[in-house]
Amino acid sequence: MCGIAGFVSSKMMRDGFRRVLEKMADAVAHRGPDNRDVWFDPEAGVGLAHRRLSIIDLSPEGHQPMTSHSGRFVITYNGEIYNFKAVKKDLSDQEVQWRGDSDTEVLLAAVENWGVRNALEKVTGMFSFALWDRKERLLFLARDRLGEKPLYYGWQGKTFLFGSELKTLKRHPDWEGTINRNSLALYLRYNYIPAPYSIYHHIYKLTPGSYVKISVDCRPGECPVPQIYWDAEKMVANSRAQLFSGSESEAIDSLDRLLRKSIRNKMISDVSLGAFLSGGIDSSTIVAMMQAESTKPVKTFSIGFNEAGYDEAPHAKRVAAHLGTDHTELYVSSRQAMDVIPKLPLIYDEPFSDSSQIPTFLVSEMARQYVTVALSGDGGDELFGGYNRYSQGRVLEKIMTRLPVSMRRFIASLLCLPSPMQWDRFFSILPFSPKEAEQRPGDKLHKLAEVLAVTSTEQIYHTLVSHWKKPSDIVLTAIEPKTVLTDRGLNIDLLDLTEQMMYFDLISYLPDDILCKVDRAAMAVSLETRVPFLDHEIVAFAWRLPLSMKLQNGKGKWILQQVLHRYVPERLMDRPKMGFAVPIDSWLRGPLRGWADGLLDKSRLKDDGFFEPGQIHQKWADHLSGKRNWQYDLWDVLMFQAWLENQE
Secondary structure, X not given: OEEEEEEEEOOOOOOOHHHHHHHHHHOOHHHOEXXXXXXXXXXXXXXXXXXXXXXXXXXXXXXXXEEOOOXXXXXXXXXXXXXXXXXXXXXXXXXXXXXXXXXXXXXXXXXXXXXXHHHHHHOOEEEEEEEEEOOOOEEEEEEOOOOOOOOEEEEEOOEEEEEOOHHHHHOOOOOOOOEOHHHHHHHHHHXXXXXXXXXXXXXXXXXXOEEEEEEOOOOOOOOOOOEEOOOHHHHHXXXXXXXXXXXXXXXXXXXXXXXXXXXXXXXXXXXXXXXXXXXXXXXXXXXXXXXXXXXXXXXXXEEEEOOOOOOOHHHHHHHHHHHOOEEEEEEEOHHHHHOOHHHHHHHHOOOOOOOOXXXXXXXXXHHXXXXXXXXXXXXXXXXXXXXXXXXXXXXXXXXXXXXXXXXXXXXXXXXXXXXXXHHHHHHXXXXXXXXXXXXXXHHHHHHHHHHHOOOOOHHHHXXXXXOOOOHHHOEOOOOOOOOOOOOOOOOOOOOOHHHHHHHHHHHHHHHHHHHHHHHHHHHOOOXXXXXXXXXXXXXXXXXXXXXXXXXXXXXXXXXXXXXHOOOOOHHHHOOOOOOOOOOHHHHHHOOOHHHHHHHOOHHHHHHHOOEOHHHHHHHHHHHHHXXXXXXXXXXXXXXXXXXXXXXX
């Protein structure tokens, strides 16, 4: 795991290039604290920078930027190629004189012998890289299939910049950094900025499964068009055309084998390795298989909170005890968690407001004290139907198809007559358990009303995942741009609403929220994370399975649970699904109120010139009074304001 950066510039920088590249690299020193180096082609004006976190081949032979054996290609690379030994074997007839044992050298040899696209199609891993072809005078930028590793790029004046994080680009003297209000509108809707957009004009995220190439002879400002080498839609279409025809038992066996293979590959490391363990289905499956593959106790990590409804540590402890892992847990006070908030704008580089970023950082910080690599259970929900909206979608689709719009809107109006607070009071007098009562049924019923009012099933997903429903009304002069969620008709047969939701999550929410959250939080403390569920063979297999093997009796991840029960007794897993969250709603009314008041001050919002303050202040007043829980909408605005405050 590393940090990369660089540029293509028509300006001759023979004297200052090293200083600029070193500054760009040092901006992501946290991604690679072990080593730094740069490479520059003065004739072409191409510079590559690298910060190294040594994981595979700790010797100098793994040093980057690395030049290919022929001298034609130079690479700066971030990530891991998990099948590099198999690829190396496939290259054995090419008589390559290997210098070391790094996956970087194997990737370079693959490119040299097979070409960029063919190499990308053959390797399995998480990565982003910049590759300079000295013969053709082309720079290639590439990103892994599912978007585990980040890569930003774009023109600033006459200079083309790229890097693992935006902070690398900001260190170049040609950086302009004009905020894109249209991207800000997208952020208010989703709580993240979906690829290919970034918070800045003319700076983009490379989309997963794609690469771009830039000629040094191109005109400044001419943005390269991504070329797709792995298409999620084609993968789903091919999988759906070859649906799994075996029995449930055979499907469970197949998934078990695929996961064990993926985990074996993810456990290859020349440094200490462990895993996050929440005690939920996903992380417990990963840890159980790791322990089955290991001859000594696997190091596992979890954090706990004292607030009711947010503490998963006891569940994780029981699973760890059953599996016999070397388990470490840390109970975090509200104060410790809130102390992370000032760090978030620097960690995430652009507005990002998934509040689970706080516990993710805390568990990463703890794990880094013991290991350099940690496996996580991310991806299980998206692949095997774990989110509540998937099971809800099946019910909603039936309602949408059976009731006319007028009837649905009438029901929606009835649901909205009592306020969420009144609904909560009503449910509180019913014989519900405390945990159920804490889930604020009033907010859920008002959310249901919003969904019932839409005119088509296609709008259900968008309504469910939207925070601010009309963000262009909040962001001054903004026009919300199209995204892969709104500007792409599905050309896949046999997808019902639930599967459409899972597909949209796969191509946007997973890479742009979940994987972004984990990557930035972990790399901020120089911890590499690996995600076994996102092996592309497992992704394709999951889409071959009929939906009935994922969702049964209104609950998701059925097949994954069956695999897990081979390793962990069902009684240890029999509990409601919990999100990895913190009580932002109560914090905003309590210890964070002064901080939030300052950032949401009407005069400040007006002077900054990005938001129309009226609706924001109405939601703030409703939240403080307890009339509504607007924690997500308000956290979006607060994280932008905190980010803006930290801009140079």
